[in-house]
Amino acid sequence: MQKKSLLALLLAAAFMNGCTDHAPQNPVQEDPSSFKEVAGVDLGNVAAAEISAYDPAxxxxxxxxxxxxxxxxxLDLSAFPTVTKQQPIDVSALGGVxxxxxxxxGKLAIALEATNKQANGSVIVLNTSTLSMIKQITVGALPDMVxxxxxxxxxxxxxxxxxNPDYSVDPEGSVSIIDVTNGYSVKxxxxxxxxxxxxxLAPKGFRKFGPKATxxxxxxxxxxxxxxxSQKAFVTLQENNGIAxxxxxxxKVLNIHPLGTKDISYILNSLDASxxxxxxxxxxWPVKSFYLPDAISYFTVNGTPYLITADEGDARExxxxxxxxxxxxxxxxxxxxPNADELKKTSNLGRLRVTSTRGDFENDGTFEELYSFGGRGFSIFHAADMKRVYESGNSLEQEVIKAGAYDDSRSDDKGxxxxxxxxxxxxxxPVAFIAMERVDAIGVYDLTNPGAPQFLQIVKTGDAPEGVLFIAADKSPNGRSLLxxxxxxxGTVKFFQP
Structure with missing residues (x-):
C-alpha cells in the first residue's frame, strides 16, 4: 500500500511538471490598456535600430x-529594467547589410543581404549563448525578413x-525555406x-508593373x-498588393491572394489628403487605395486561425x-x-500621391481613376480562405488624432x-500591437472578437518604430508582459510594460 501511494505521488508530480511546461508562469492579471515606458537604450547617434529578437534562455x-x-x-536583460549593452555581433565580413x-x-538567425544588393543573400545562424557561428546558408536576393x-x-x-537604381538588374523575388533538422538544407x-x-489577379487589385519585369x-x-x-507560411508581397x-x-507556393483596394469615397474610409x-x-474623395501591407502576424481565437496585416503602403521609387x-x-x-479643377487644388487632392501605373484606362495620359498608397490602418483575415473579416477604416487615424499625435505633414503620403x-x-x-512609423507610436487592440477589435491605447515610442516585439509574461526577464x-x-530601443 505504501509503495502504491509513493508511486502515485511520483506519477502525479510528473504529470503536474509536464502540465506546467505549457501553462502561464505568471498568474497576475495585467491591464493591456496600461502600457508605459519602463526602460530604453540608445544604440548610437545615427543608428538604425530596426528589428529585435529575444532569447529567454x-x-x-x-x-x-x-x-x-x-x-x-x-542587450542583456537579465537585470531588467536595467539594460546592459554587450559586445555586438559584427557580420560585415560575411556580406552586406x-x-x-x-x-x-538557443539559435539566432540573421538575414544578411549580399554586398551587391541584387545578388543572393544569406542567413547566418549563431548560438545565442556563445555567439559562435553554426552555419551560413545562401538564400535569395535581399532577404528582408527572417x-x-x-x-x-x-x-x-x-x-x-x-x-538596382537604374532598373538594369532586377532579381526574382523569392522565399527560402531552410530545414534545420536536415542539415540546414535550403529550398x-x-x-x-x-x-x-x-x-x-489584376482585376482584384494585384499589381505587376516594374519596367520590363517578368x-x-x-x-x-x-x-x-x-x-x-508550422506547416504554412503567409508572405506579404507588399508592392504587389498580395499575400502568398x-x-x-x-x-511549394500554394496560392497568391490579391488584396483589393480601399474605397476612400466610403464614409468610414475618409482621410486627410493634404x-x-x-x-x-x-x-x-473619389480615390481608391492599394493596401500594400508590410508586416503580418498569425493568431488563433477559439480554434479559428487569423492573419493581421499592417497596411503601410509602399511605392517603387x-x-x-x-x-x-x-x-x-x-x-x-x-x-x-467633372470637378477636376477643384479636386486638383493643393488644399484638396492636389498634394496626394497616387500611382501612375493604374487608372489610365486608354493609356492616353488621361486618368479615369485614382489609386493611392496604403490602407492607413490594418486588416484581419480568416487564414483558411483569406477572406477579410475586418478593416480598420479611418478608426486608427481617428485615435491618433484624439491623442494629439497625428503628423499632418504625412497626410499626402500614407498618413x-x-x-x-x-x-x-x-x-x-489576444492583443495586437500596431507600429505606426509616422506617428512614433503603437496602437493597442483587444482581438478577442477578430471581426470587431477593441481599441485600448496609443503608446508613444521612439522615432519611427520599425520593429515591434511582444514577450509573454512567462518568457519575460521579470515575469511581466514586455513590449x-x-x-x-x-536608433533607440524602448521597453514598455503594463
Whole structure:
C-alpha cells in the first residue's frame, strides 16, 4: 500500500511538471490598456535600430543596427529594467547589410543581404549563448525578413529581390525555406509558375508593373507569418498588393491572394489628403487605395486561425522609374471627374500621391481613376480562405488624432503609415500591437472578437518604430508582459510594460 501511494505521488508530480511546461508562469492579471515606458537604450547617434529578437534562455535581446557596419547589438536583460549593452555581433565580413533577426531554441538567425544588393543573400545562424557561428546558408536576393517556425524546424526568409537604381538588374523575388533538422538544407521558391494567372489577379487589385519585369522579377516578398502548426507560411508581397500562401512541408507556393483596394469615397474610409491645408480634416474623395501591407502576424481565437496585416503602403521609387505622381500634375478625364479643377487644388487632392501605373484606362495620359498608397490602418483575415473579416477604416487615424499625435505633414503620403504588427496574449486574450512609423507610436487592440477589435491605447515610442516585439509574461526577464520597439530614425530601443 505504501509503495502504491509513493508511486502515485511520483506519477502525479510528473504529470503536474509536464502540465506546467505549457501553462502561464505568471498568474497576475495585467491591464493591456496600461502600457508605459519602463526602460530604453540608445544604440548610437545615427543608428538604425530596426528589428529585435529575444532569447529567454540567455535573457538577451538581439537588435539589427546598421549605423556604421552590419552589426547586431546584444542587450542583456537579465537585470531588467536595467539594460546592459554587450559586445555586438559584427557580420560585415560575411556580406552586406543585416536586415532581420529571429530566435528559437538557443539559435539566432540573421538575414544578411549580399554586398551587391541584387545578388543572393544569406542567413547566418549563431548560438545565442556563445555567439559562435553554426552555419551560413545562401538564400535569395535581399532577404528582408527572417523567422523561425514555431516548432523551430524551419527558418523562412522573404527575399525581396529589389532592382538596382537604374532598373538594369532586377532579381526574382523569392522565399527560402531552410530545414534545420536536415542539415540546414535550403529550398528557394520563386513565383514564375503564377505568370499565367496575372490576368485573373489584376482585376482584384494585384499589381505587376516594374519596367520590363517578368512576373517572377516583379514579385517582392516583404514579411512572413507562420501558422501555429508550422506547416504554412503567409508572405506579404507588399508592392504587389498580395499575400502568398506557402506549404512549408512540401516546399511549394500554394496560392497568391490579391488584396483589393480601399474605397476612400466610403464614409468610414475618409482621410486627410493634404499636407498643405493647415488643418487635420478627414474627408471622402473619389480615390481608391492599394493596401500594400508590410508586416503580418498569425493568431488563433477559439480554434479559428487569423492573419493581421499592417497596411503601410509602399511605392517603387528609383532613378529610372518612379510610379508616384501628385494628383495636381495629372490630366483627369472630365467625364469621371467633372470637378477636376477643384479636386486638383493643393488644399484638396492636389498634394496626394497616387500611382501612375493604374487608372489610365486608354493609356492616353488621361486618368479615369485614382489609386493611392496604403490602407492607413490594418486588416484581419480568416487564414483558411483569406477572406477579410475586418478593416480598420479611418478608426486608427481617428485615435491618433484624439491623442494629439497625428503628423499632418504625412497626410499626402500614407498618413500614419502602419508598418509593424505583432499579436501577444495577455490574461488569455489576444492583443495586437500596431507600429505606426509616422506617428512614433503603437496602437493597442483587444482581438478577442477578430471581426470587431477593441481599441485600448496609443503608446508613444521612439522615432519611427520599425520593429515591434511582444514577450509573454512567462518568457519575460521579470515575469511581466514586455513590449519592445526598435526605432529606426533615432536608433533607440524602448521597453514598455503594463
Amino acid at each position: 540567455s535573457k538577451r535581446l538581439f537588435t539589427v543596427n546598421n549605423e556604421k557596419a552590419a552589426i547586431v547589438d546584444v 543585416a536586415n532581420s533577426v529571429s530566435v528559437s531554441d 523567422t523561425f517556425s514555431p516548432d523551430g524546424r524551419f527558418i523562412v526568409t522573404a527575399n525581396e529581390g529589389e532592382p 528557394t521558391l520563386n513565383f514564375a509558375a503564377f505568370d499565367g494567372m496575372y490576368g485573373a 512576373f517572377a522579377q516583379d514579385i517582392e516578398p516583404e514579411y512572413v507569418a507562420i501558422s501555429d502548426n 500562401e506557402i506549404d512549408l512541408i512540401n516546399g 499636407d498643405d491645408d493647415k488643418k487635420v480634416q478627414l474627408k471622402n 528609383y532613378s529610372a522609374f518612379d510610379e508616384q505622381k501628385r494628383v495636381s500634375s495629372l490630366k483627369l478625364n472630365p467625364v469621371y471627374f 500614419v503609415e502602419a508598418e509593424g504588427v505583432t499579436v501577444g496574449w495577455m490574461n488569455g486574450k 519592445i520597439t526598435s526605432n529606426e530614425e533615432d
